[in-house]
Amino acid sequence: MRYGILGSGQLAWMLSLAAQKLGHEVVMLSGSDSRLEGFDFISFESEFTDFNVWGESLKNAPVYPSVDVMKQLSDKWEQKSLFAKFQIPTAKASLYESSQCPSDREVVAKWARLGYDGYGNLVMSKNSQGLEQRWETFSKKAKEQNSRIYLEEKIPFEAEAALVVARDKNGLLLRYPLVLTEQSESVCNWVWGPASAKSPEMQLKVDELWPKLEGFLNSLNYVGVMAFEFFWVDGKLLLNEVAPRVHNSGHITIDAFNFSQFDLHLLAPLGFGDIQIQAKSPYYAMKNLLGKELQELQANTFIKSISRELSLYWYGKKEIRKGRKMGHFNCLFNEKSRESIRAELQKEEEQLWQKLKK
Numbered sequence: 001m002r003y004g005i006l007g008s009g010q011l012a013w014m015l016s017l018a019a020q021k022l023g024h025e026v027v028m029l030s031g032s033d034s035r036l037e038g039f040d041f042i043s044f045e046s047e048f049t050d051f052n053v054w055g056e057s058l059k060n061a062p063v064y065p066s067v068d069v070m071k072q073l074s075d076k077w078e079q080k081s082l083f084a085k086f087q088i089p090t091a092k093a094s095l096y097e098s099s100q101c102p103s104d105r106e107v108v109a110k111w112a113r114l115g116y117d118g119y120g121n122l123v124m125s126k127n128s129q130g131l132e133q134r135w136e137t138f139s140k141k142a143k144e145q146n147s148r149i150y151l152e153e154k155i156p157f158e159a160e161a162a163l164v165v166a167r168d169k170n171g172l173l174l175r176y177p178l179v180l181t182e183q184s185e186s187v188c189n190w191v192w193g194p195a196s197a198k199s200p201e202m203q204l205k206v207d208e209l210w211p212k213l214e215g216f217l218n219s220l221n222y223v224g225v226m227a228f229e230f231f232w233v234d235g236k237l238l239l240n241e242v243a244p245r246v247h248n249s250g251h252i253t254i255d256a257f258n259f260s261q262f263d264l265h266l267l268a269p270l271g272f273g274d275i276q277i278q279a280k281s282p283y284y285a286m287k288n289l290l291g292k293e294l295q296e297l298q299a300n301t302f303i304k305s306i307s308r309e310l311s312l313y314w315y316g317k318k319e320i321r322k323g324r325k326m327g328h329f330n331c332l333f334n335e336k337s338r339e340s341i342r343a344e345l346q347k348e349e350e351q352l353w354q355k356l357k358k
Contacts, residue, residue: 003266004029004036004061006054007045010315010325011246013301014254015045018262036061041269043224047074047244048114064169064223064269065244072220073244077112077150083239086216088209090239091231093152101135103128108154109138113147117323118186120147123154155238157231161195162249163206166225166264167217168272174264176257176277178206181229181249184290187323188248191286192338193256194279205237225250225265248288248325255311255330256284281309281332287345289314291324292353306348309333320356 001024005012008028016026028045029036036042036057043063047070051058058067065073072078083090096102096109102124111120122138124131142149160183165175177194196203213228227247231238250261258278259267267275301316314327329345 001025001040001266001270002027002038004039004042005045006042006049009045010317012045013315014251014313015043015246015262015265017303018260019266022263022266024266043265044070044245048116062269066221066223069220069222070244073242075112075148076110076115076241077148079241080150082216082219086212086219088212088216088239089236091152091155093150096149096151099139101132101139102151103131103135105151106154107151109135109149109151111142111145111147112150114145115147117188118183121186124151155231155233157233157238159199159202159232160240161202161230161232161237162191162247163213163228163230164225164247164250164253164261165213165217165228166261166268166272167222168268168270169223170271171218172272173214173217174272174275174277175210176250176253176261177279178203178230179249179252185323187288187290187325189288189290190342191249191252193252193284197283198338199232201235202232202237205235209237224268225261249286251313251328252284252286252330254313256280256332281334283333283338285331285333285338285341285345287329287331287349288325289327289329289349289352291320291322291326293320293322295320295356297356310345310348312348312352 003019003024003026005015005026005028008030012028019026036054041064042061051067080093105124107124109122109124114120122134160181161178162181163178165173167173179191179193180195181188182190225246227243227249229240231240246261246265253260256279259275296319302314304312306312309332311330317326320326329348331341331345333341
């Protein structure tokens with residue numbers, strides 16, 4: 001099979017690695033590739049793809065998920081409407097159409113489009129210094145990007161979690177165990193799995209929600225991988241947003257399961273058949289390698305096995321920037337405590353940064 005991926009970042013790279021393993025070919029396509037011919041299937045690296053770049057070519061191409069679905073889910077306010085339709089618990093929110101700064105409200109203002117990793121969010125706090133100026137910049141940028149703004153209640157969550165699922169062309173659904181995520185300045189820093197190891201109750205709540213999530217996916221006739229991102233608060237899971245693609249929280253699946261999220265995304269338009277997801281380790285963790293300071297690099301992309309349980313994935317970006325995802329560690333473990341694993345990976349990360357400075 002020959003796949004075309006619209007995009008050329010780390011997600012497209014990891015899809016190409018999975019394709020090679022499965023005996024398929026992947027071509028990463030940029031905006032200059034206006035002809036989308038000769039592909040068995042075409043997919044997207046990101047919901048932020050500018051669909052207009054490919055114009056009419058996309059209309060007749062074998063695209064998954066469909067362009068209409070991607071356009072709908074690339075708007076987080078549209079996501080909110082779908083959550084309400086399927087009675088999926090989520091934070092209360094409302095569209096905000098005034099140009100005035102809502103400085104009297106304790107809410108989070110969000111762009112409906114093009115927001116990610118905390119970019120496109122503005123926490124509104126009464127009497128916060130400089131809030132009017134930040135709002136002016138925030139709302140101006142939203143207007144430039146043709147994005148609506150909505151105001152969402154602040155959620156005093158106790159933890160964050162993610163569920164990566166896949167649906168094939170026949171409607172068959174596969175899902176990985178729920179994982180816990182930790183953020184650093186709104187960017188994912190750690191992933192721990194399975195969540196049930198720390199909170200069996202959380203997994204029970206996912207099982208309760210599953211029929212609604214299944215209905216959500218089936219209503220869209222969704223084909224491919226999707227990630228559901230949750231807040232855990234007061235013994236409940238609140239759906240924050242979905243990502244209609246392979247997702248950062250699912251990178252651990254490359255090493256921790258017999259089929260990775262990238263494998264499933266490629267297999268979805270073909271059909272899963274009778275495959276089953278099986279974990280290779282009782283516990284697993286992912287540590288994102290987030291940039292700390294501006295630094296130019298040689299653009300080397302590689303995978304390195306440090307030990308049987310620890311692997312490094314480096315994305316080959318030419319420049320380190322603060323908070324930028326430069327790569328990640330995947331770690332499998334049995335009896336060790338989470339804190340000992342945290343210390344080991346932090347040590348490995350520090351050694352890596354020191355090597356890059358030489």
